[in-house]
Amino acid sequence: MNNIKIKKASGVIEDFSSRKLLDSLIRSGTDRDQAGEILEKITSEISPYMSTKRIYRLAQKYLRQFNRATGLRYSLKRGLMRLGPSGYPFEKYFGEIMRQYGYHVDVGIILEGKCVKHEIDVFAANDREVVSVECKYRNNAENAPDVKVAMYVHSRFQDLRPVMKARYPDRTFTGWLVTNTRFTSDAIQYAECMGLRMKSWRYPDGNSLEKMIESKKLYPVTVLSTLNSYQIRKLIDHRIILMKQLAQMDERDIRRLLSITGNKAAELKHQANELCFCE
Template sequence: MSKRINIIKASGDVALFSRSKIERSLRRSGASPGLARKIVNEVEAKLKSGMTTFDIYSAAFQLLKKANARPIAARYSLKRAITALGPTGFPFERFIGEIFKRKGFEVEVDKIVPGKCVSHEVDVVAKNKEKHYFMECKFHADQARATDVKVALYVHSRFRDIMEKIKEKGLCHEIHRAWVITNTRLSEDAIRYGECNNMKMIGWKYPKDRGVEVLIEETKLHPVTCLTVIDDYEKKWLLENNVVLCQDLPRRIDLLNKLGIREKRLKELLKEVRDVCGE
């Protein structure tokens, strides 16, 4: 039976420790039922009231690495790996763009789009034969921070101005839609306003079973920041050299060598990439 112990969430709210939530998260990351139970048992045995969700995550993450399950640890660390794409947010925009490329869309990142009244900078524009999406990618380095209704209001206003210009030219897609995608949560007012105006609102674990984490899992695209073989300096250096995806690394051996990753460590890194990406 799960201990009735209060833990502190990133938002500062207090909640009861949920054994099943951690077990589900571990299983979703690729852990076997036996390994997931073993890790949860060890985490639960050391629980104390007042521990944070980060304390619990860190304990489970270290146990995965200790169990020689680095690829599972990498997938389990996805939320913090997305946060590590900062601080500018531009790698997050590129990452979302790559997800939609994988889904078959033509994608432009950081595009200036004309509206009826003024031109607008749009983080990601994605289109195919039927759909045309204008996306605001709201990145927060602080996992406790929510994307609020002001963002939804701004994105909706911008979209209306862009649509007026598109109508002047003649509609060429069946579906035009504004999106807000964030790596953290959406406020209740942001969700209510966005959905009332037919906007697509995507946050961490929102909508349920269709959040940004599911978009990533479906396309099997993972950021280099989730890897455990390389350190924080090396991850930052790769991002600065426009390498965002794990999948890009096998084609960038030149950069890895320049970074000083060779021979045995290079072999370990490429194996982790294959395992994380399910190749």
Template sequence: MKHVTKADGGLQPFDRRKVQRTLRNLGLSTENADRISGEIEESVPDGIATAAVLRMIHARARTVRPAVRHRTNLRRALALLRPKPDFEEFVRVLLREHGYQVETGCILAGRCGEHEVDAIAHKDGDTIFVEVKHHASPHRMTGLDEGRIARAIVEDLQEGFRSGRCAVSIDGALIVCNTKLSEHAKRYATCRGIGHIGWDYPEEKNLRAMIEETQSYPVTIVSGVGPSIYSRLAAAGVLTAKQVAYGDATTISRDAGIPLREVLLIAGRARAILEP
């Protein structure tokens, strides 16, 4: 059995299914994803770095779907977002794409104190507050503290509602982060009923899966959108690849202060990423 070396130096078995999933997420057909994943599995040496495997995936994928060359790594694209307000707003957009009614952040009064939350979300009869956590390093773990704080806030807001201080009846909390969660954080959240969405957690509805399912990519996934261009797009309220791909280029150019020719170039690359 072959192994890959993770960013933290640890080894894990080579998982062909992960390679297939990544290729499918890049827009390749099932047939091509199966074929290329098999070729990669055969050719990689034991202990290869995961980053090297990812480079191989993108190189092979470009031979089948040239539009892949316009796309950067999703994990890195998320890390490039500014924590406030951009990643917070990106999370609100993503939750709306998945059927939540989302209000922007506000201050809620608990029994013992006031709490500023990043969003209030409603779905299936439940009302939760959302806390957003962003790390500039995609390899940094999100730990236990966020869950413990969220649990304390839930209790205080629920007591505040019963005492008449809080106007909103809160059923729970949801923490959304762009990195992996520590095992301790997962256990505590499960035990205490705190919702968590991390890079690869939970298995079905993690951040990566939610983005890929609705193609709600951050605009930073488009190659050529560096910090300068991104900051101007974000200031104009353009945070997703969909917005630049299908928005009015003239308006985006004017609001962001970016030459129209450059906006059209970015929009074309974004459409190539989004469309089969």
């Protein structure tokens, strides 16, 4: 398919890239042959100026026809968007990611800096380092955190640094800025110049947010499109935010918590097991 235009979530018009779509299908866990078949099906349905959201839904549909777990993995970006409408579920989710990486974690605490107090979204510590995390949840891709956000967050970390160094003299202190979408190019340029660590969708290469998630299969329960917002909130309120935590629940507890049938609870548990290979 040559020179067909598609529309990104930001409204930008760009050329459709079959290579980018193929790569994303392979990253979801599909083998190359299956990915090629799915690509052919999708490209046959793409029309000029189709939205990337619509293309994503086509990919998700065909992935699920081949393999349901692979389809769920492809739903990760959308699942991160569903960690709203406030930013607090995303903060709890990233705190759980850090906990799974061996950190002791506190979410939503107040720390005294050299000059003023700061509300910290996620505070994580292990034997080697102490990490203060500022989480910026966005419910659409157009509102990417920009350089002003990076500068503000960096200044807060600089105020915390001398206090943290005094309190934890045997550990390094780092500040992280994390978003569920992407950063603007000037935010990245500033962060790389100033040494501010940032994580987002596809950034940095090899150690991005989705890489942290995929390497330990830390998928949020929001990848399940069959869950409504009330059920998601009930799970998160009961500290069930990862699919692997859902997989560890008893079917009867799932049924009672979400007010669903036994068959539905069994299906949710099976999907969770299938995705994180817990069975």
